[in-house]
Amino acid sequence: MNPIQRITATKQIIVCAGAGGVGKTTTAAAIALRAASEGKKVAVLTIDPARRLASSLGLKELDNVPTKVNRRKFTAAGVEAEGELHAMMLDTKTTFDEVVYRYAPSPQQADRIIANRFYRNISGTLSGTQEYMALEKLYELHVTGDYDLIVIDTPPTRNALDFLDAPRRLTGFLESRVLRWFLLPYMKAGSGFMRVANVAATTFLRVVKRIVGGAVLEDTAEFFVNLEGMYDGFKERARAVQALLQSDLTSFVVVTSPTEESVAEAVYFAQRLNEARLPFGAVVVNRVHPKYGDGIGARTRQISKLRAQEGDGALLADLLDNESAFMRVVRREERNLRALASKVPRHRWVRVPYLEQEAVDFRGLVAVSDQLFDTGGGPSRN
Amino acid sequence: MEIADFLAPRIHIVCGKGGVGKTTVSAALALVAARAGYKVCVAEIDHKGSLPRLFGASEPSYEPSELSPGVWALNVMPEDALAEYLEVQYHMKRVSKVLTSTHFTDYITTAAPGLKDILVLGKIWYLEQNRAPGGRRYDFDTIIVDAPAAGHMITFLAAPMGLADAVQVGPVKRQADWLIEMLTNPARSIAHLVTLPEEMPVAETLETSQKLDDELGVSQGVTFANGVYQDSLSDEHLALLTKPSSLQSCADSVGLRLDKEDFDALNGYASFLEARSAIQAKHLRVLAKSATRPIVRLPHLFGSGLTLPDIETLADEIEGKLQEL
8 A cells, every 4th residue: 555545544634745846736536536426525726726626626616615626527538437526615704703703702892803903904915814714624524524535735935834833823823922011002991001021122113103104003902802711712723633643543744756866855754743742644745757767888989989870860860869868857856766765764755656647637637636546556565 | 238238227127936947047147247347246045055055155144255256245134234234324232132032123114015036136236336344445336136036026126116115205215216227227138037948937037028028117137947857759759769779789889789778778768858948938938939038058967966157057058149139
């Protein structure tokens, strides 16, 4: 059994992580597709505004609630649809609003928070918010018990590690005592303390006021006042999400390309997962060039002699050049993957070759899933 | 087009989706400028410092450093830009550690989204105006901005307009107006798009180009199609592959022995190249059909990973192609 098969058979949550542009979304969709075709009820949650994914699944657009993919998509691509595939795309703002309604002591307080300008900015721009809400949505879907398997890709950060740190960054920010203390003079509830705000706080406020204006400060203070009483709910939930991610219901799949930079990042990411006691499941190496033979090794002199010939000789020279160019790429990838093998045992990997077609439609996703679930015909290590 | 004309605007903003090779193209453009005798600085925005590595240098800092003769680089982090802004504007050197802490920067940039981008653009403005802390003068002729990934790029460049709308008077309003003038004056700034001949990058590039025209008024130079397979094979090559005996006799003539595995390799890589080239050609057609700016194709490089010689090759290519425009 290859690691992707094993994880898909035994886990309820699969998190696909990796740097931007390595094929996380496609990998997540292909895993979900195969699991659904084999009988599971699966939800795939994507973070990328991947219009292509929606259209390849035959959906007009992806929404913040899972939408079922039509069975006909499966049969048209020649695969079984014994289970169900549902797809959704995270809407950060809507999810955050739902969270606020859940934890606010009263609907009126929730309304006040949601109408607050500072809150609106947070849900749009504060780094970490998207990641936090992705995990929130994942948890919500999980506790409904509606799905046998949930596959999620992670936000397209430049650095895959941001994903692990982001939720803590958001809660840390919301809870920051320093910030709230500095904002005291603007908080109506704390107006009694206003006079004693110290020099640093006054300086802080003066600077901020100059840069962003007084109205913004009032918005912010109002936001933090309204947030009072909700931290326990946030924290409780964060703990529950963390526990779920660390449990043996979950597995992390690290997606990488065979380039040196990407492999180094994947190795580091796998180590960080271990440190954070998050269950690392497999590495998917995407877009590996095909290998034909061990290199013809024509000498430069031979190739230039051929090139000097008229007709077929020159043509052969081109073909030999092409072969040696790709062999250089293959050798480089082999070297990068040896570096990977020294850190992550090979039975935890799956390679997906650089396919001769693109995974731009349902059939393309099926082709990728065939590769992900392929036992390769080679010696099975389990 | 003469290189001097291409380099007439001093600020070159290199934009594109993540993973298309913005940093590589920025580095190649820097070499083009340096070879033409310009003192050039590449500004990476909030990056991991992949550019200095191309030149064999270590991590970049907020202070520009020289990577190779005439080529300088710096890494613009919003925290540093905020600290510099506070120092220059309000003479607040190290008021408190709090002011440059992550929470503070997060707070400021959340309270006024776009401010982070303004601060970064402000640093570009300082470089263009030849101002630096402590009265240093760098005298850069060309400034290449390795912009954030496409999704963020539009908000990045639109930030000064947002701020100018939000703040009607005062120094901040004035500064926002300076940045808008810098970005929209074609004599000062020009944006180049980088893409790959693949479906999503091409679609996003066309969208970005449209937005630059319609929403931002930032003028555009060229679109770089990166990683294009150059030597596509002809029907004659493919015909030869079906005749092993002809191949063998050619090989024999130079003393090269080809066995069955070698024939398979020649075939396999020829068909791989054909398949990938066909996919690329399809996307390049889409790009060519809708792009409103000249397209410069950059070759797929089979080198041993991206190193300085690769960048030199790309710089050669860019020089040649620009002169053909």
